[in-house]
Amino acid sequence: MVIDFFSILLWFILALVLIQVFYVLTKKDVYDKLNGLFAMNTNIVILLLGIGYVEGRLDMYIDIALSYAILGFVITVILAKYIGGRKK
Numbered sequence: 001m002v003i004d005f006f007s008i009l010l011w012f013i014l015a016l017v018l019i020q021v022f023y024v025l026t027k028k029d030v031y032d033k034l035n036g037l038f039a040m041n042t043n044i045v046i047l048l049l050g051i052g053y054v055e056g057r058l059d060m061y062i063d064i065a066l067s068y069a070i071l072g073f074v075i076t077v078i079l080a081k082y083i084g085g086r087k088k
Contacts, residue, residue, distance in 0.1 A: 003054055010050045017043050034079060041072035 020040040024033050045065045052061025 006050055006054050010047060010054065013043055013047045013050065017047065030083065034083070038072070038076055041068070041076075045069050045072075 017040055020036050020043065024036040024040065027033050027036065045068055048061050048065040048068065049058070052058040052065075055061075
């Protein structure tokens with residue numbers, strides 16, 4: 001029963017990620033695209049943890065989700081510095 005609930009929840013989160021991909025691809029402004037990309041990273045981490053719970057291998061998926069979250073954070077900082085530019 002609980003696994004069925006999490007499976008439905010995972011499909012819903014996957015649909016959200018696909019909507020966010022469409023959002024990122026259709027927007028013209030760079031800030032809108034980055035905002036959608038960063039929100040998508042968060043949902044992918046939640047999706048990975050949910051898949052790990054449903055499969056019963058949460059320990060493996062926690063490592064993958066943490067690596068993905070750290071990589072997303074580093075990319076966020078680099079892009080923010082690049083887009084923000086240097087102030088003199």
